[in-house]
Amino acid sequence: MNSTQLGNPSLLGIKMGSLSTANTEFCFDVFKELSCNNVGDNIFFSPLSLLYALSMILLGARGNSAEQVKKVLHYNHIAEFLKPELKDSSQCSQAGRMHSDFGVLLSQINQPHSNYTLSIANRLYGTKAMAFHQRYLRCSEKLYQARLQSVDFEQSTEETRKTINAWVKSKTNGKVTNLFGKGTIDPSSVMVLVSAIYFKGQWQNKFQERETVKAPFQLSVGKTVMVEMMYQAGIFKLGSIKKPQMQVLELPYVNKKLNMIILLPVGTENLDQIEKRLNLRTFQEWTSSSKLMERDVEVRIPRFKLEVKYELNSLLKSLGMTDIFSQTKANLSGMSPDKGLYLSKVIHKSYVDVNEEGTEAAAATGESVAVKRLPIRDRFVADHPFLFLIKDITTNLILFFGKLASP
Numbered sequence: 018m019n020s021t022q023l024g025n026p027s028l029l030g031i032k033m034g035s036l037s038t039a040n041t042e043f044c045f046d047v048f049k050e051l052s053c054n055n056v057g058d059n060i061f062f063s064p065l066s067l068l069y070a071l072s073m074i075l076l077g078a079r080g081n082s083a084e085q086v087k088k089v090l091h092y093n094h095i096a097e098f099l100k101p102e103l104k105d106s107s108q109c110s111q112a113g114r115m116h117s118d119f120g121v122l123l124s125q126i127n128q129p130h131s132n133y134t135l136s137i138a139n140r141l142y143g144t145k146a147m148a149f150h151q152r153y154l155r156c157s158e159k160l161y162q163a164r165l166q167s168v169d170f171e172q173s174t175e176e177t178r179k180t181i182n183a184w185v186k187s188k189t190n191g192k193v194t195n196l197f198g199k200g201t202i203d204p205s206s207v208m209v210l211v212s213a214i215y216f217k218g219q220w221q222n223k224f225q226e227r228e229t230v231k232a233p234f235q236l237s238v239g240k241t242v243m244v245e246m247m248y249q250a251g252i253f254k255l256g257s258i259k260k261p262q263m264q265v266l267e268l269p270y271v272n273k274k275l276n277m278i279i280l281l282p283v284g285t286e287n288l289d290q291i292e293k294r295l296n297l298r299t300f301q302e303w304t305s306s307s308k309l310m311e312r313d314v315e316v317r318i319p320r321f322k323l324e325v326k327y328e329l330n331s332l333l334k335s336l337g338m339t340d341i342f343s344q345t346k347a348n349l350s351g352m353s354p355d356k357g358l359y360l361s362k363v364i365h366k367s368y369v370d371v372n373e374e375g376t377e378a379a380a381a382t383g384e385s386v387a388v389k390r391l392p393i394r395d396r397f398v399a400d401h402p403f404l405f406l407i408k409d410i411t412t413n414l415i416l417f418f419g420k421l422a423s424p
Contacts, residue, residue: 036119037413039091040068041297044406044415046089050332052292052420057237061323061419063137063214063367065126070139070212071333072119073161074341074360077153077352082340089338109156116160122412123162133218133270135416138188141165142181142209147355165352170206178202181211185366189215192368196326206361208349214367216407216417218270224249224373234319235401236423244319244424246400247373253316255395256308261294262286265303266316266397273410277371278304279318280404281397288402288420295404318399320373321424326366333363369407369417 044064051060068090075086087093109117126135141157143149145167157163168177178197185196193213202209224247232246254267262284269276280303282288302308330342340346347359399421407417 034413035095036122037415038297039095040064040414041300042091043068043089044418045295045297045300046336047332048295048418048420049292050335051327054332057422059323059325059420059422061325061367061369061417062327062365063212063417065414065416066137066139066212066214066367067329067365069119069123069137069161070210070363070365071338072116073139073141073157073163074210074349076116076157076160077150077349078341079350080348082346082348085338085340089333089336109159116156119160122414126409126416133216133275134190135214135216135218135275136188136190137214138185139163139210139212140181140184142168142170142177142211143353143358144171144207145169146171147207147353147358149353150351153352170202170209171204174202174204175199181209185211185213189213189368190217193324193366196364196366203361207358208360209362209364210360212363212365214416216368217370218275218407219374221269221271221273222249222251222253226373229320229373232317232400234424242423244321246317247320248315248317250313250315250394252311253314253397254309255312255314255397256303256310257283258303258308261290263291263303264397265309266314267304267309268316275407275409275416277405277407279397279399281399282401282403288404291404292420312395314395314397316397318371318397319421319424320371321421322368322370322372323419323421324366324368326364329363329365330360367417369419 041064047062047064047067048060051062071086071090075083075090075092078086084093123137126137139161140163143165149165149167154165157165168180170177178199178201181202182194182196186194192215196211196213228248229245230248231243233241234244234246235241256265257263258265262282263286264281264283266279266281267276268279280291282291334342340348341360344357344359349358352358402420402422404418404420406415406419408415
């Protein structure tokens with residue numbers, strides 16, 4: 018299947034339906050684990066980047082290791098993944114239809130756009146001490162535009178760390194730096210999976226910098242912090258959910274290819290209640306076209322920048338992916354004929370910058386702007402913690418998911 022075939026939105030929709038379901042379910046699983054382990058912290062990650070990186074592992078996993086990865090990624094109910102495994106070195110399509118479709122999708126997403134920058138970069142670093150199957154290397158490059166690079170963890174640990182950091186920096190517009198701090202790569206590592214993603218977009222309707230004012234952001238009862246609060250009024254899709262009580266706002270990026278969706282608790286509702294009820298079914302309901310109506314809305318959201326790094330070994334183990342990290346149980350025989358290959362580390366770092374992207378220079382700071390209010394206008398004021406996600410509209414895939422607890 019080539020990219021011109023994929024250009025047909027209806028064809029793309031059918032192909033990506035099961036993938037977007039898996040992406041959403043995996044996203045919420047990861048988010049809930051991160052939320053439990055990082056209480057009160059900002060959370061930000063890319064389910065798509067992780068799905069992509071772990072699918073590369075799945076391509077070479079066999080037996081119980083493969084079953085566990087499929088289950089964690091919610092691929093176990095997707096028929097396309099139950100096809101024969103990679104046998105013939107010339108035919109990557111035999112890896113299963115889903116791998117091929119994912120490959121085409123990624124080349125679409127990673128295409129350069131003038132209005133936003135989105136780059137997903139994943140790479141496997143494997144020890145020179147092991148041989149890798151040529152067919153695995155060929156197919157991971159063909160399907161995932163991702164190479165496995167052999168490195169010498171044992172003899173050149175520091176050099177390898179710098180090499181990986183430099184590669185990630187070059188793939189993320191220089192924004193994701195020092196992914197591995199000094200001493201974080203172990204000489205005994207055999208395989209490290211690196212996943213980095215960078216996004217910067219322009220709003221369809223920009224916030225004007227002169228409208229941005231300092232305003233309080235409620236952290237918890239009685240605790241506030243001053244933030245740069247952006248403002249604009251316009252026609253946006255807005256929904257009001259009764260249980261749990263919240264507003265759902267959709268902010269499109271230029272060309273309406275991507276949008277940001279914000280889930281904001283209102284009244285006495287607590288963000289925890291929304292998190293508890295968050296699953297595939299409720300999310301689809303909350304963001305459905307029957308709930309989101311175009312309205313005249315005054316929008317206030319904080320300007321924020323997040324850069325978050327996670328080491329995900331224990332999180333993935335708690336979701337059920339245990340064997341792949343075990344030297345005695347991992348079965349990566351589709352990657353290498355050598356015994357003893359296992360995944361040493363999964364590191365994920367993502368960066369987002371949410372600002373006005375206004376063309377006008379900022380006016381004097383601290384100047385309060387008089388707001389003309391129309392009585393019919395709805396108000397969306399994100400001055401307390403909220404959940405947000407960035408979504409690809411055509412494929413319905415969640416690129417990023419986060420919680421802004423403290424700007």
